[in-house]
Amino acid sequence: MLRFLPLKLGRLYRCLKLLLLVGLFVILLMNTHNLFASFQKNELTDRRFINLNKCPACFGTSWCRKFMNGQVSFETWGRLRFLDVFNVKNVYFAQYGEPREGTRRVVLKRLGSNQELAEIDQKICKRATGRPRCDLIQAMYKTEFARINGDVRLLTPEVVEGWSDLVHCPSQRLLDRVVRRYAETKDSGSFLLKNLKDTERMQLLMTLAFNPEPLVLQSFPSDEGWPFAKYLGACGRVVAVNYVGEELWSFYNAPWEKRVDLARQLMDIAEQLTNNDFEFALYLLDVSFDNFAVGPRDGKVIVVDAENVLVADKRLIKQNKPENYDVWYESRFEECDREACLSFSKDSLCSRVTVDHNYYAVCQNLLSRYATWRGTTGGLLHDPPAHIAKDGQLEALLDECTKPKKRYGRFQAAKELREYLTQLAAASSSATAR
Numbered sequence: 101m102l103r104f105l106p107l108k109l110g111r112l113y114r115c116l117k118l119l120l121l122v123g124l125f126v127i128l129l130m131n132t133h134n135l136f137a138s139f140q141k142n143e144l145t146d147r148r149f150i151n152l153n154k155c156p157a158c159f160g161t162s163w164c165r166k167f168m169n170g171q172v173s174f175e176t177w178g179r180l181r182f183l184d185v186f187n188v189k190n191v192y193f194a195q196y197g198e199p200r201e202g203t204r205r206v207v208l209k210r211l212g213s214n215q216e217l218a219e220i221d222q223k224i225c226k227r228a229t230g231r232p233r234c235d236l237i238q239a240m241y242k243t244e245f246a247r248i249n250g251d252v253r254l255l256t257p258e259v260v261e262g263w264s265d266l267v268h269c270p271s272q273r274l275l276d277r278v279v280r281r282y283a284e285t286k287d288s289g290s291f292l293l294k295n296l297k298d299t300e301r302m303q304l305l306m307t308l309a310f311n312p313e314p315l316v317l318q319s320f321p322s323d324e325g326w327p328f329a330k331y332l333g334a335c336g337r338v339v340a341v342n343y344v345g346e347e348l349w350s351f352y353n354a355p356w357e358k359r360v361d362l363a364r365q366l367m368d369i370a371e372q373l374t375n376n377d378f379e380f381a382l383y384l385l386d387v388s389f390d391n392f393a394v395g396p397r398d399g400k401v402i403v404v405d406a407e408n409v410l411v412a413d414k415r416l417i418k419q420n421k422p423e424n425y426d427v428w429y430e431s432r433f434e435e436c437d438r439e440a441c442l443s444f445s446k447d448s449l450c451s452r453v454t455v456d457h458n459y460y461a462v463c464q465n466l467l468s469r470y471a472t473w474r475g476t477t478g479g480l481l482h483d484p485p486a487h488i489a490k491d492g493q494l495e496a497l498l499d500e501c502t503k504p505k506k507r508y509g510r511f512q513a514a515k516e517l518r519e520y521l522t523q524l525a526a527a528s529s530s531a532t533a534r
Contacts, residue, residue, distance in 0.1 A: 166335075386407070428511065431457050433470075
């Protein structure tokens with residue numbers, strides 16, 4: 101009897117699949133009129149759809165003219181609202197057109213699920229009135245977002261510390277950088293709060309507390325070489341960023357040479373964010389295949405989800421000299437039954453000068469045999485060619501980078517792994533050129 105079990109399960113799966121298809125077809129029939137309307141109407145010109153009516157409890161208004169003029173429009177599937185049930189993260193692909201530049205692809209983000217956005221409204225109302233529902237605009241003027249007014253010269257660490265990962269341990273130098281580079285104001289370039297309008301100040305602070313990704317992209321812009329997607333602008337509760345390319349996961353089974361090049365770039369990103377001339381350490385607290393994308397032309401790897409980035413000011417750490425500040429911090433490997441999980445101490449990341457977290461995160465969650473994602477294991481560097489597997493050096497370096505056996509072993513392994521991947525990439529390029 102047991103031998104028939106797989107057959108029955110197979111039939112059940114096919115039946116469920118058929119029912120799902122039938123259900124979708126029925127939904128399409130019932131919404132035929134709405135479907136035609138969806139293709140004809142550009143919802144991105146609707147103030148309520150993009151939550152422009154909720155400002156200043158929003159992320160900005162710098163791109164509102166473009167939205168209202170119809171320069172931004174959803175791509176085909178993005179126009180079908182009944183598909184939103186599958187789009188939990190509220191991320192959409194759209195087309196943006198400029199008369200002189202033509203049309204290009206952009207990514208639109210609401211920076212949270214519908215539930216998370218509803219919760220932020222409730223929090224604002226409760227802080228202002230003690231009730232979960234209220235006039236949101238009036239309530240904003242009774243919150244801490246409004247109390248930090250133009251009479252306050254600087255945005256200071258004690259005011260915003262702990263609001264989000266970006267400011268878990270902020271320095272004055274970091275906050276001045278955030279305010280000075282704030283793109284949702286016409287008078288950017290000054291770190292003085294008085295140069296921001298009341299509404300702009302509230303928008304900045306709400307973004308900082310709810311989802312600071314736009315501020316990370318603005319403070320550490322791609323134009324200066326930082327490995328993040330380019331921030332374009334916002335209107336209401338929709339922000340626009342440059343479309344980078346396909347997500348890293350699409351290259352999981354790419355040719356070996358391509359995967360080696362991508363792995364090398366990922367280790368370079370880990371190094372750049374850890375050690376740079378600005379002495380800001382940017383630690384990636386959420387590392388998965390979905391959070392990186394690859395450019396279609398240049399093949400460059402870019403971070404496309406920067407919500408969970410902790411920024412530590414190494415200059416401040418050296419100046420304040422907290423306990424053990426000059427002792428190298430090693431992230432501890434831990435077995436986990438979930439995908440893309442990491443073990444770290446935010447307080448330790450904030451109080452040490454030398455930290456291996458980014459190397460650990462990239463090696464464990466993306467490159468090594470410990471990496472698990474969407475039911476697969478083996479990481480981006482799975483199934484190496486026979487001669488590389490036989491040599492054993494790659495596997496040894498990945499293991500030491502993920503689960504070090506020696507004290508401070510990850511630091512050395514990460515350095516050697518970058519060099520080794522660079523050699524492999526160069527060898528592949530030479531072989532292709534012949």
